[in-house]
Amino acid sequence: MTNTLSPQASTQPGKARPVALVALLSRESGESLIDQIVRSVAARIDDRLLRGGARMPSIRQFAAAHGVSAFTVVASYDKLVARGYLESRRGAGFYVRERPALGPGAAAPGAGQVARLPQERFDTKPIDVVWLVRNMFRQVPHQQMPGTGVLPAEWLDGPMVANALRAVSRQHPGTLLNYGVPHGSLLLRQQLQRKLAELEIGATPEQIVTTAGVTQALDLVAREFLRPGDTVFVDDPAWFLMFGSFAALGAKVVGVPRLADGPDIAQLTQLAAIHRPKLYVINSVLHNPSSTSLSAAKAFQVLRLAEEYDFIIVEDDIYCDLHPGSAVQPATRMAALDQLRRVIYLGGFSKTMAANLRVGYIVTSQERAERLADRKMLTTLTTSDIGERVVYKVLSEGAYRKHADRVRARLDGVRAKTIRQLERLDMTIDVAPTAGMFVWADAGCDTNALTERASAEGLLLAPGSLFSPQQLPSTRMRLNVAAMQDAAVWRFLERELPRGRAAR
Structure with missing residues (x-):
């Protein structure tokens, strides 16, 4: 006979002791009745008080x-079905x-708790762009990833996004x-008009045109304006993911060699005459990985060369709000x-609001925008209107500006200290940034080998070789100052850096 549960019936055949199915419900606790029922029943199933197969x-x-x-x-039963109970x-x-x-050693999450994904270990060799991107998405604590390209989740404003x-x-x-x-949420685009x-x-x-982050924005622009055999210029060093995509x-x-105030103009001029590029992708503000910014003089020179050699500038401003x-x-x-005559401007909110919303945007001439919207439609139909409405809500409510101020202040609070600690380890920083999250540091050794040793200890570094299109060995690496607050990172660097050892 099927064992049917009731509030006073035993959950195990042959035993008379009653087991309460749900604890006393409260209408004043602030927790909904549905969630109370779900939490209580789930806890009894986790504790094996309700056995599998019982009705x-x-x-x-x-x-x-x-x-x-x-x-x-x-509603309670439906939730329990959805959660596998x-x-x-x-x-x-x-x-x-x-x-x-x-x-062995595993435990079910307690009632009302969020099941946490098991912590993953980093992959080992070969170290390349795919390796770094894959490992950046591992389920490991942010404090163990000084090579990551995002802020810790606790630095962002979860309640602000949740309310929206x-x-x-x-x-x-x-x-x-x-x-x-195809163009994206009109409400968001109107709000972006004010921001711009x-x-x-x-x-x-x-x-x-809205996109699923700046990554898709770059991909759409490349697919629309590049053909096989065309040349695209990038800064060297620069954001690594686009190299393989192009x-x-x-x-x-x-x-194009990147200096403290922008590209090496002499090299850019020479390379443009030789290659006649179709696009030049550049961070004007808070360049990744150095956090330096373009000077006005360099900006005018780049625009002049774009006119002379007839190429489009793709300005990636993802770090704008930092x-x-x-x-x-x-x-x-x-x-x-x-x-926006020769410049296509890209922006987004993954770094400062929520990466999971995947909301970015392209700003360009109306004719190019229509072409890119068509390209987007043929590629992915449309982007998520829900995510775009959430971003619009956050921007239009006014809380985002204060949040960005807090993030910048927090970065300011750790950046100078981090740079001083790196310099005490005899690492070289050509230009100490005064904004942004990244430091481009010279470790004085092959950072690919250093990264291999770090990954064996559960730490993720970002070696300099990955930030150049040539992918040659490098002594440089990108460090995220927001992810340099764990003592284990500093112990590793002090032990493994050759100049750090010599200094002792």
Whole structure:
């Protein structure tokens, strides 16, 4: 006979001791009745007080026994089914799902807790761009990843994003269930128009195309404007992910040496005459990996060369909100000087708001924007309108500006200290940045080998070889000052750096 549970029935055949199915429910606790029921039943299943295969009380029985509505019971059972605790058998009711046996040393998450993913170890050789990107997404503590390219989650404002998400969820359901439009949410594009105006970039909503982050923005631009055999210029060093992306399209990737105030103009002139590039991708503000910014003089020279040699400048400004503003520190954006004639401007919110929202954008001439929106539609149809509405809500409510101020202040609080500690280890930093999250440091040894030793100890470094299109061995590496606060990182560097050993 099937074992049917009731509030007073034993969960194990042959035993008379009653087991309460749900603890006393409270309407004043601040926790919904549904969540209380789910938490209580889940805990009993985790503790093996409710055994697999046991039949749950009917919806009517449960509601009557606990003084709740049938709707509350249905919603609770549905949640338990979705979380793998119950199964629904058509015409027969709800049953406790058989739970898989846990491995040695493993424990089920307690009721109401979020199941945490097991911590992963870093891959070992070969060290290349794919290796670094793959390991940046491992489920390991951020403090163990000084080579990562993002801020720690605790530095971001989760409640701000959660509040915006709740507000969006209360909108008319029809707005949440359909595709967006190829250009992206009009509300967000109108808000971005105001944000761009503060940077002295004039753009209408028709000149803005939303994307799934700056990564997709770069990919769309490359697919639209590059053909096999074309040349694309990048800074050297620069963000590594685009090298392979451009090469996969059949383009030739050429690095332009990056100096403290922008590209080496003499080298850029010579290379442009030889290669006649179609695109030049550049960080004007808070260059990755050095956190330096383009000077106004260099910006004018780059624009002049773009006109002379007929190439498009792709200005990646993903770190825009980590810069304190031109009133505090010099910051020149070529899109503001050029007003989107030869410049395609890219931005996004993955670094300062939430990477998981995957919201970026392209700003360009209206004709190019229409072409890129069509390209986006053919590639991915549309981007997530829900994520874009969340970003719009955050930006329009005014809390984001204060959040960005707090993040910059926190970076300022650790940057100088981190640089001093690196210099005490006899590492060389050509230009000490005054904003941003990155430091481009010379370790005085092959950083690929250093990275291998670090990964064996569960630490992720970003060797300099990956930041150059040539991928040659390098003594440089990129360090994230927000991820340099763990003593284990400093112990490793002190032990492994050759000049650190010599200094002792």
